[in-house]
Amino acid sequence: VFFDRNAMAFLGPFVARDLQLNSTQVGMLGSALSFTWALSGLLVSALSDATGKRKAILVTAIVFFSLSSMLSAVAATFSVLLISRLIMGFSEGGILPICQSLLVAESTEKRRGFNMGVMQNVGSNFFGSFLAPIVLVAIAQAFSWRAGFYVAAAPGLLCALLVILLIREPKVAPVVGATP
Numbered sequence: 001v002f003f004d005r006n007a008m009a010f011l012g013p014f015v016a017r018d019l020q021l022n023s024t025q026v027g028m029l030g031s032a033l034s035f036t037w038a039l040s041g042l043l044v045s046a047l048s049d050a051t052g053k054r055k056a057i058l059v060t061a062i063v064f065f066s067l068s069s070m071l072s073a074v075a076a077t078f079s080v081l082l083i084s085r086l087i088m089g090f091s092e093g094g095i096l097p098i099c100q101s102l103l104v105a106e107s108t109e110k111r112r113g114f115n116m117g118v119m120q121n122v123g124s125n126f127f128g129s130f131l132a133p134i135v136l137v138a139i140a141q142a143f144s145w146r147a148g149f150y151v152a153a154a155p156g157l158l159c160a161l162l163v164i165l166l167i168r169e170p171k172v173a174p175v176v177g178a179t180p
Helices: 007-019 023-051 054-074 078-092 095-106 112-142 145-166
Strands: none
Touching (some): 007 023, 007 112, 023 078, 054 095, 095 112
16 A cells, blocks of 8 residues: 555656646645544544454455545546545555554464564555655656556555455454453
8 A cells, every 4th residue: 555655755746747736735735645644543443443344444445545546546636636635544544553453463473573574564665665656657757647546556456355355354362461
């Protein structure tokens, strides 16, 4: 999801030029995503804990997150782009906490740190920060920034499919050392 989340940072100059956005508007796009991401991180992860439906909530969040990238691709105005970024932030906020809880539930104590490192660093740093700018800027230059947002949605949709096929809902086990 970091591939998609970071897309605006790399496609921003193309978007700003095409939609004639000023610096304040470009900044608002990033702030809007971060604001709703922070709220969602609390709300969606709390919902996930309360219902125990981590997998279903995770898949839903990833799909909405990816669809909001497609909404960014069709945006003809700042308002539509802002709405797409607000939706994206709200959709993404719960993804990392849910992934972390799934990882903790399914990893042995000896593998948790390594597994967490792979999940966070391969996804965010390799795909989102290293590969995304190379791929998305090349697509924007060759085709358009809109094509870049469509391409940015693809890894998320693939992840949603992989979660559906490969991840099982863990049984909730009591926390060792917790008091009733």
